[in-house]
Amino acid sequence: MNSVIIAVDIGTTSAKVLAVVSTGQVVAQRQVFYSTRYPLPAYAEQDADEILAAVIASLKNIATQVDLSKVLGIVFSSAMHSVLAVNEQGEALTPLITWADTRSSAEARQIRSSAIALELQHQTGTPVHPMSPLCKLMWMRESEPEVFKSAYKFISVKEFVWYHLTGEFSVDYSIASATGLFNIHKLQWHKPALKMAGITEQSLSAPVPVEHQAGITNPDLSGYRHVPLMIGASDGCLAQLGSDAMQPGILTVTLGTSGAVRRSATRQLHDPSGRLFNYLLTGDTTVAGGATNNGTAVMDWFIKAFATENLATVVADVCTNIPAGSDGLLALPFLQGERAPVYDPHARGVFFNVSMQHTRQHFARALLESICYELKWIAESVEFVCGVSDKVVVSGGITHFPGWLQMLANVYNRTLIVSSGHDASAMGAACLAFQTLQVPFKMTGHVHAVFKPDAGQVQYYEAGYRKFRELYQAVHKLF
Numbered sequence: 239m240n241s242v243i244i245a246v247d248i249g250t251t252s253a254k255v256l257a258v259v260s261t262g263q264v265v266a267q268r269q270v271f272y273s274t275r276y277p278l279p280a281y282a283e284q285d286a287d288e289i290l291a292a293v294i295a296s297l298k299n300i301a302t303q304v305d306l307s308k309v310l311g312i313v314f315s316s317a318m319h320s321v322l323a324v325n326e327q328g329e330a331l332t333p334l335i336t337w338a339d340t341r342s343s344a345e346a347r348q349i350r351s352s353a354i355a356l357e358l359q360h361q362t363g364t365p366v367h368p369m370s371p372l373c374k375l376m377w378m379r380e381s382e383p384e385v386f387k388s389a390y391k392f393i394s395v396k397e398f399v400w401y402h403l404t405g406e407f408s409v410d411y412s413i414a415s416a417t418g419l420f421n422i423h424k425l426q427w428h429k430p431a432l433k434m435a436g437i438t439e440q441s442l443s444a445p446v447p448v449e450h451q452a453g454i455t456n457p458d459l460s461g462y463r464h465v466p467l468m469i470g471a472s473d474g475c476l477a478q479l480g481s482d483a484m485q486p487g488i489l490t491v492t493l494g495t496s497g498a499v500r501r502s503a504t505r506q507l508h509d510p511s512g513r514l515f516n517y518l519l520t521g522d523t524t525v526a527g528g529a530t531n532n533g534t535a536v537m538d539w540f541i542k543a544f545a546t547e548n549l550a551t552v553v554a555d556v557c558t559n560i561p562a563g564s565d566g567l568l569a570l571p572f573l574q575g576e577r578a579p580v581y582d583p584h585a586r587g588v589f590f591n592v593s594m595q596h597t598r599q600h601f602a603r604a605l606l607e608s609i610c611y612e613l614k615w616i617a618e619s620v621e622f623v624c625g626v627s628d629k630v631v632v633s634g635g636i637t638h639f640p641g642w643l644q645m646l647a648n649v650y651n652r653t654l655i656v657s658s659g660h661d662a663s664a665m666g667a668a669c670l671a672f673q674t675l676q677v678p679f680k681m682t683g684h685v686h687a688v689f690k691p692d693a694g695q696v697q698y699y700e701a702g703y704r705k706f707r708e709l710y711q712a713v714h715k716l717f
Contacts, residue, residue, distance in 0.1 A: 241677055242309045244300055244465075245667040246293060247473060248316040248395055250274070250336065250495045253289065254661050255296040257304045258668040262680045264660050266303035268296040275333070280340045280368075280583075282574075283333035286322055286398045293399050294458050301461050311451070312462065313671035314470035315663040316396035318416035318517070321371040323378070323389035328401045331385055332378075337496070338531055340368040340575045340583040342377035349373070349434070350581070356512050362428055363506065363516035363524075364418040368575070368583045369531075372418030375435040389441070396469075397443050403459065404452040404467060409443040412471035415518040420445065422506065422518055448520055449674045468671050473663040474529070475519035478502050480666025481631045481657045482681055484523070489620065489627035491613055491646070491654075492662065493636040495535045499578075499616040500527030501624045513579040513619045526624060528578025528616040532571045532609060534635050536587070539573060540605055544598055550639060556603040557641030562648065563698040566591050567600045568705055569608040570713075576612075579619040580710070584717040590709055606642055607699070610649040611706040617650065631655045633662035637686065647689040649699045656687040 240259040247254045251274070257266035270292035275283045297312070319337035322330055335341075349355055349366045364370050371392070379386045393401070394417075397409050414420035414427075419435065419442065421428040427439045448471045454462050470476070474492070478500050483490045490500045501507070506516045507526040516526050537549055545552055572585035589601060621627060632654050636642055647654045665681065672679035 240308070242304055243668045243671045244297070244309055244312045245664040245671070246296070246312060246314050247661055247664040247667065248289060248293065248314065248399060249473065249663075250317050253292040253296050254664055255300050256660060256664045256668065257300055258665065260672060260677050260679050266300050268299040270296050274336065274338070280343065282336045282338035284336055284395070286330045286334045286395055289334070289395055290399050290402050294456070297459055297462065306461055306465065309462075309465050310675055310677065311466045311468050311671050313468040313667045314396060314400070315473045315476045315667040316394065316413060316470075318413060318472045318474060319369045319371060320395045321374050321392055322395075322398065323385055324391055324393055324398065326390040328398070328407075330398070331389055332382070334395055334398075335374050337369045338574050339374070342368040342373035343583040345373045345376040346370070346583065354430075356510070358418070358431060359512050360506070360508060361421050361423065362418050362431060363415045363422040363518070365512060365515055365577070365581060366418070367577055367581050369577060370418035372431055372435055375437060379436045386436075391443065392437065392441055393443055400467075400469060403454055403456045405455045406452050407443040408446045408450060408452070408469060410448045410450065410469045410471055411445055411518045411521065412448050412475050414445050416472055416515070422516065425521065448670065468674065470667045470670060471519055472517060474498055474500065474527075475517055475525045476666030476670065477633060477662040478525050478666065479519065479669050480662035480664070481633050483631050486624075487628045489617060489630045491617070491630060491632045492634040493533045493609070493613065493632070494634040495533050496529060496531055497533040497609070497613060497634070498527055498529040499613060499620050500525050501620055501627065503624070507623050509619075509623045513581075514623055527620050530578065530612050530616060531574040531576055532612065536571045536573050536605055536609060540602060545602070552602050553606065553639045553641050556599045556606065557645065560599050560603040562695040563702050564600050564604040564607060565595060566593070567596050567604040568702065568709060569601070569604040570706070570710055571605055571608040571612060578616045580714070582714060582717070585710075585714065586717055588709065588713060606645060607649070607702060608706065610646045611703050613646065614649050614703060615707065629655065631657055633657045640687075643687070643689045644692070647691045648695045649703065651691045651696045651700070653691070654689045656689065
């Protein structure tokens with residue numbers, strides 16, 4: 239077996255672990271799922287200990303599949319924007335508040351209506367939105383003052399896992415750049431943001447480069463004691479790397495539980511309208527783009543509430559039997575509020591123009607189309623700032639649904655290149671680790687499929703997209 243890197247992606251719904259060799263093949267993999275709780279409206283919480291257990295269980299399983307003497311390192315990718323309070327022993331004092339949580343809407347609105355909002359976004363790279371740990375901490379300070387005062391540190395899920403594997407409170411520049419608390423130009427905590435949150439640098443982990451390494455101290459992983467851990471980066475930035483899309487002219491679309499549209503750059507790409515994030519991959523590489531809260535999570539909701547089939551069956555059924563445009567039925571998919579480009583945490587789902595002819599299948603197709611419309615809206619915002627892209631690469635859960643991919647190609651009116659079925663963020667983490675260790679790495683099987691727009695359907699979607707944006711503008715003040 240060639241040299242092996244084990245890539246751990248701590249995602250929203252599961253921990254995914256890949257063992258990748260230097261020739262690009264995945265030789266072992268494991269995925270362990272965990273739950274998200276919604277105890278109150280606008281809340282989205284997870285159990286950090288459950289996620290830690292999923293990571294450890296996955297690594298134990300991988301150890302039975304590969305020769306650990308060949309493993310050069312373990313590297314991490316993680317979802318962004320999470321936060322929890324911990325004590326000095328790293329024990330959770332609160333649930334993990336995820337990116338989808340919008341309880342801090344009032345705090346976000348307070349910042350966005352101030353004169354400093356755009357400057358704060360320019361310095362930290364993070365749009366002002368309830369997803370931001372900055373807003374979450376402002377909420378915690380006001381709503382849970384005793385817990386806030388007693389906390390030793392406020393950390394993300396990745397920092398929680400890292401601490402319990404290494405004994406270090408460290409955060410990589412990439413995850414830090416998505417907190418709203420980190421100055422991406424100076425690579426240090428941003429004092430004006432810390433003041434707004436009511437914390438000091440000592441309340442946060444030490445920022446470190448994405449190449450930072452440490453040893454394993456957790457006794458549950460004693461078989462890995464000789465294997466160095468590399469802290470890695472955020473899932474969004476690593477998805478760009480794992481999609482082989484680091485050239486400036488490539489636009490990437492990732493759609494899973496949530497979604498994002500991204501471009502890479504060697505500098506911050508300033509958007510005067512404040513629609514784009516600028517997150518760090520490495521010290522000299524930025525990934526700019528916009529994210530949606532509402533990906534496959536919206537379809538999971540629909541199936542749980544209204545269908546008996548699985549998502550693959552529903553997508554295949556509606557793409558075969560319901561015409562483009564859903565016979566006039568139009569949806570807004572904002573069940574969890576929305577990030578780019580509107581940054582409206584109060585937005586919600588809407589079905590519009592319902593008639594007696596519409597069936598459950600029509601409602602399903604209208605939701606699928608609405609998610610594609612939202613991704614197009616974000617893409618237009620990204621390209622307005624970054625310039626028109628000459629290539630569009632798609633990754634994430636959507637790659638398992640050919641009918642939905644064809645729909646997205648028709649809505650975009652662009653050819654889509656679908657990357658390999660392996661998790662793009664985990665593959666990006668593996669690539670980062672091989673590069674850091676100066677081991678030649680070749681990403682294999684990158685192009686999985688190509689979807690070209692159907693000219694006969696493009697016209698329906700051009701009209702539908704215009705109505706989609708008009709519908710949001712007409713109703714957004716009523717949310």
